[in-house]
Amino acid sequence: MFKNLFEKNNGCFCWVSVSKFNGGISERYKVDGLEKGDVLTGKISYPLDFGKSVEISLAWDENRFKLCESICKMYKKIYEIEKERPGTYGIWGHRIEDLVIEQIQVDPVSKTFSLYIGS
Numbered sequence: 001m002f003k004n005l006f007e008k009n010n011g012c013f014c015w016v017s018v019s020k021f022n023g024g025i026s027e028r029y030k031v032d033g034l035e036k037g038d039v040l041t042g043k044i045s046y047p048l049d050f051g052k053s054v055e056i057s058l059a060w061d062e063n064r065f066k067l068c069e070s071i072c073k074m075y076k077k078i079y080e081i082e083k084e085r086p087g088t089y090g091i092w093g094h095r096i097e098d099l100v101i102e103q104i105q106v107d108p109v110s111k112t113f114s115l116y117i118g119s
Contacts, residue, residue, distance in 0.1 A: 049090025
């Protein structure tokens, strides 16, 4: 069962800027069922014509922080590659500065994650 990592107990959500992420997540916490060393798989697909499957290894127990950090670094790398070799990922319609992570849903059983990226 997927768990949304950005939903707080009071029902509020936060967004994370992809281009400006600097580790400033104040509430670092562990997701039940995920442990240090687990490898999660998912796909970066927005705003790309050619999505990229990715793996994230959890180096410590602060899962949400690690996922955000890794996803932001991957997006930055994708945008760098696209600048050097246009068409590699088929980025359309948005600069990296436009992107925010709205949700990350994680399934601790299958060790997969789904992204909801807004602009």
